[in-house]
């Protein structure tokens with residue numbers, strides 16, 4: 001046995017316990033330990049049944065992701081599961097927490113499964129660019145049917161224990177102690193004389209339905225909803241094998257398809273995304289003994305879209321929140337906005353009416369700053385103008401209790417200047433939510449020059465409480481996300497001057513994998529936002545740099561995007577589908593003419609490189625300035641806030657995979673042709689010269 005797996009005898013029952021914190025992943029020691037334990041139980045004539053349970057907070061959460069890409073070490077997981085399933089003594093898996101991936105596959109290898117009522121089971125491999133490679137694609141459809149198996153394997157979303165019972169994945173639910181429940185179930189098996197019931201030998205899930213039609217339908221769904229992804233189609237192919245081949249051949253086919261996924265670059269990118277998200281929560285220079293403050297009550301200033309979304313985020317997490325507006329009329333509008341948004345979720349079926357009422361009851365509207373005296377955190381979400389921020393923060397400083405965290409949701413203003421409006425700059429931090437704040441997962445936590453460690457730790461804890469992905473960033477214009485997107489959007493617009501249309505640019509970037517093109521995005525958020533930023537930036541813009549002009553022309557014509565029915569695109573009333581805007585054509589021609597540019601057709605790769613490498617070059621500057629802690633933090637921001645495709649790992653990881661020498665060569669060409677916006681970042685030059693990547697540089701920091 002290994003330290004990670006223990007075997008003990010409880011009368012006639014062998015109790016096997018896995019103990020491999022934090023999530024009992026199936027690393028080499030666990031696989032070896034499990035194989036030995038099951039083999040010992042099989043060989044021991046005293047043993048009549050076997051129980052498999054886990055220590056800690058969860059059942060096995062899957063293969064050890066850190067081992068992917070390294071040389072494989074025997075025994076492999078399929079071998080271990082084959083031994084478990086082949087055993088002549090009945091075995092029961094006792095599931096608590098989450099049985100995920102290889103963890104569920106081990107449980108499916110056992111002959112019976114019981115689960116604690118609050119447990120979840122799933123096969124999330126697809127989210128890592130993989131497919132279940134230890135029999136999951138062959139055994140799950142045999143139990144749950146092809147439709148459910150396809151849903152679980154292609155979406156990767158776990159299901160509740162109760163749903164797992166409904167679909168014959170789990171036999172019974174239990175409450176209370178794991179060992180007791182497992183031993184009691186095993187004794188019943190022995191008493192009732194029930195022997196092994198091997199999942200691989202079952203066929204009920206495969207019979208009586210038109211499996212080919214289900215597979216065709218899933219193909220169509222994947223083509224529509226997951227374009228560009230490598231592993232979902234392989235997931236379907238593996239499940240299809242289960243419907244056509246005997247178990248042994250199906251398992252072989254699964255292994256081949258798993259190997260294809262393992263070797264795909266998408267696997268590396270998606271696993272990078274997984275670990276980067278977890279790493280982002282760690283602050284390098286924060287002493288380990290810093291404890292976050294407790295948050296029992298929150299407040300939000302401003303009942304616009306952003307403020308209401310933030311207030312809803314607190315309410316969704318069960319935190320009472322006061323929403324402050326300047327007068328009753330504006331307040332009622334804000335409260336109604338919250339009610340309408342929740343009501344839309346009720347209508348869609350994603351929220352019950354009761355939950356809506358409970359959440360709304362947590363949001364209290366107020367118009368007097370004095371009502372904020374007891375709040376533990378106040379988030380300001382008012383108009384982006386320094387004078388307005390000053391008024392708000394001076395009032396907060398006057399009324400808030402000592403120790404309250406004063407947060408600004410500013411997306412681009414100087415947080416240190418905002419903090420200076422108070423006598424407690426150490427309590428001021430940026431909490432930059434993304435719109436709609438109740439939906440978007442990203443939270444940039446802006447660390448001001450004077451923000452205390454305790455306040456920073458609390459801000460990160462608030463992010464966790466609100467189920468956001470929080471990333472620490474430093475103070476600069478636009479922080480990380482918007483500072484980079486500014487470069488991206490500007491280059492997209494320069495492409496319009498060179499000869500492209502918004503549809504061509506958006507299409508090329510969507511084909512690259514972006515959730516939305518830059519122009520559709522701008523139309524959605526409103527062109528006036530960018531105009532206000534440009535106005536501020538023009539004041540300090542060096543003479544040799546200039547902005548593209550199409551957006552200004554649209555603003556001057558009152559075409560501010562969806563809200564005015566036209567922007568880069570035209571919209572029919574009540575419809576968000578972008579249509580060609582004929583009024584834009586003369587504006588594009590005028591913009592080109594003013595700069596003496598001969599409009600010409602642009603190819604897709606050029607469009608993508610021009611926009612994506614602009615992100616990378618700025619990202620490199622941000623890293624060098626220490627505005628982001630790590631290149632992977634920049635990736636997390638782009639994956640969670642800007643619709644960057646997870647299968648490319650984020651802009652910095654993508655640049656690493658293209659090769660920094662190639663990226664630099666393009667940046668230099670663009671610098672020579674387009675001017676100083678493209679000045680290569682010194683870090684990019686240095687790493688390209690050394691043949692290193694951003695990831696390697698980060699590891700050495």
Ligand code: 3H9
Nearest residue numbers: 022025061062063064065077100101102124132133134278
């Ligand atoms: C698979 O199984 C393939 C097989 O089909 C075939 C094989 C042949 N490995 O998320 P958390 C670490 S593919 C290694 O913050 P939570 C994580 O990095 C796998 N490490 O906790 C973090 O480390 P650190 C299929 C792992 O409570 C720590 O554990 N399985 C793994 O919020 C805590 O993680 C999955 O995809 C792992 N498998 O959530 C499940 N999982 O403290 C992936 C976690 O150093 N895992 N770590 O930053 C999860 O979804 C969540 O971690 C879980 C817990 C829900 C389990």
